[in-house]
Amino acid sequence: MDRRNFLKMTMLSSLGLGLLCKGAPALARGIPARAFPDGGPGRGFVPPTGVIRTPLVDLFKVGPGPSSSHTVAPLRIASNFRQAVAELPAPALARAARIEARLYGSLSATGRGHRTDRAILAGLLGQRPETCDPKIMDSLADPKATFSTTIGGRSFSVSQATLVWDAVEHSFPFSNTLVMRLLDAGGKPLLEREYYSPGGGFFLWKGQPDPGRGEPPHRFGSMAQFRKVAGDTGKPLHQIMLENETAILGVDEKQVYAHLDLVLKTMDDGVDQGLKEEGLLPGPFEFYRKAKRIHDQAKGMSEGDGFMQRISSYAMAVSEGNAAGHLAVTAPTLGSAGTMPALVYVMKRHLKLSQEDMRRGLLAAGLVGLLCKTNASVAGAEVGCQGEIGVASSMAAAMLAYATGASLEATELAATIALEHHLGMSCDPVGGFVLIPCIERNAFGALKAYNAALMAKSEIASQHWEDLDRVIAAMLETGKALPPQFREMGTGGLGVSMVDC
Ligand code: SF4
Structure with a gap:
């Protein structure tokens, strides 16, 4: 038997037998506190309840490296904000002057190493995580370059100056926080969203409506x-x-x-x-x-x-x-x-x-x-x-x-x-x-x-x-x-x- 077949047989037979037996006692019994001389840690384990409504399509996402929380999520966040800007009423859009992205926590501390800056700019420029070309991402790192994009019929410029590397220590509910703003010429926000990147490329924002899934x-x-x-x-x-x-x-x-x-x-x-x-x-x-x-x-x-x-x-x-x-x-x-x-x-x-x-x-x-x-x-x-x-x-x-x-x-x-x-x-x-x-x-x-x-x-x-x-x-x-x-x-x-x- 060659190596491949040996491995396959080993895995199939060993993983599939014994533990496959019907009627095998269920797992998950806890160790009684009385088993310990001092009565255990004084608190017990209660399995969590609730209903998982997150689909696998949100768990397994394709996107550019190197970090899901610092690259994929910021790209998706910027893309989401771009969409929100595009949906603004025309009078608000007419007053818009620039976009600002403020990074907090670990995003601010390690975002440069994780290409967070490029990811945010790519999202604002309309790139999608699944198809984003790494070469395009690299071109966005140039501190002197300015890039133009049209959102909702309005033309905007984005560059490294769009990003503000803000406080590492903060009081937002998630370490990785990104506040996106659309500002008028006087710096007054026309649209502001406080986004969080809780890991795995997921993102959410303060006041987010129910996504309306089944x-x-x-x-x-x-x-x-x-x-x-x-x-x-x-x-x-x-x-x-x-x-x-x-x-x-x-x-x-x-x-x-x-x-x-x-x-x-x-x-x-x-x-x-x-x-x-x-x-x-x-x-x-x-x-x-x-x-x-x-x-x-x-x-x-x-x-x-x-x-x-x-x-x-x-x-x-x-x-x-x-x-x-x-x-x-x-x-x-x-x-x-x-x-x-x-x-x-x-x-x-x-x-x-x-x-x-x-x-x-x-x-x-x-x-x-x-x-x-x-x-x-x-x-x-x-x-x-x-x-x-x-x-x-x-x-x-x-x-x-x-x-x-x-x-x-x-x-x-x-x-x-x-x-x-x-x-x-x-x-x-x-x-x-x-x-x-x-x-x-x-x-x-x-x-x-x-x-x-x-x-x-x-x-x-x-x-x-x-x-x-x-x-x-x-x-x-x-x-x-x-x-x-x-x-x-x-x-x-x-x-x-x-x-x-
Ligand atoms: S959790 Fe930290 S150390 Fe582990 S792979 Fe991610 S960045 Fe690296």
Whole structure:
């Protein structure tokens, strides 16, 4: 049996058996407080309630790197503001003189390293995240250049002077805040929106009206509730996710599959492209790509070492492309954009899974991502890197497990194990650039995900204490306790120790 078939057989048999047994005890029992001499921590865990109404199309977004919260969301925000300006009544538009974008918090602290300036200008100029050319983005960095655009029949000029790098410390409800203004000649606002970028390329604004989407037929806000829905309906994970997605968006299954296929293709293309590229990445210090080199070196290694090296190279290929501003998928963010593609590449190229199986895996990853985003956060600025690489690894583990035939319980277990072993991980990008530690960290996220899926196969459900809801709650608590300098400010940890005085 060759390596590919061996891997496929291993994954299929091990992930699919044992934990697939019908009647296996459910996960999610808590450890009784009486098990501890002092009666436990004095508070118990209550699974979150509520209904997740976020569609997967909002979770998995295609956009230019390097950061979902600092690049994709600002681009989408600027695009949204452009639309709002275009819809103003003609008398207000006639008085408009200029547009201003004020950046706060981590956007202000590390926005230059994350190309936030270019993203905002690109959005104001009418660029879309899915199709934005990195070369256009680069041209917007010129401090002397001015760009003209027509909005609602009015001509506006935008440039680096449009941006105001405002307070890093502030009292807005989200760290990443962007206030967009349309001003008259005297500097009086004609339109103002206070936008927030809570991670993963999502954005919202103060006073935002209900987006008017459909109600999900399957109502769950936690993994515990999801398990109950699955038990009550007898439907598999992917069917529940599919039915919710079609109902929320008001589309048919074909349209959902088209988006899932775009996500899988963008991830696969990202690995392919990254494995061909060499040389320096953009940034203020010399940082060389290494995905291609370590991929080439894998050929001379033993089977086991070579496989691990290849997984690392796949993750780094996408992460390096993301750092260079190439298109990538928020999974759940762009900082963590390499983790899931590494295992997508493994599923497609090594395990030879069908497109249908890969779509199912992606739906399982989506469930994990939505639970983490809803009940904690996927923003490094909110909860540190555990919310980015940690969640990406958890999603990737669930994807690999479910795509290779694991039960709902084994899939949850894979996600739980992967997330659990990222708890406490800080976000401390050197210089605010998604280079150190982000690129290698994606490789570790992918390797941990693979390992988590393997470990989940041999767990005995009735002997396992941790469940996904509890670990997500721990991630939130841990993230909130992290000092601000370890939450994407670039002013703590490696962000400081790697730099000479
Ligand atoms: S350290 Fe982690 S959370 Fe922070 S920017 Fe890098 S990948 Fe994102």
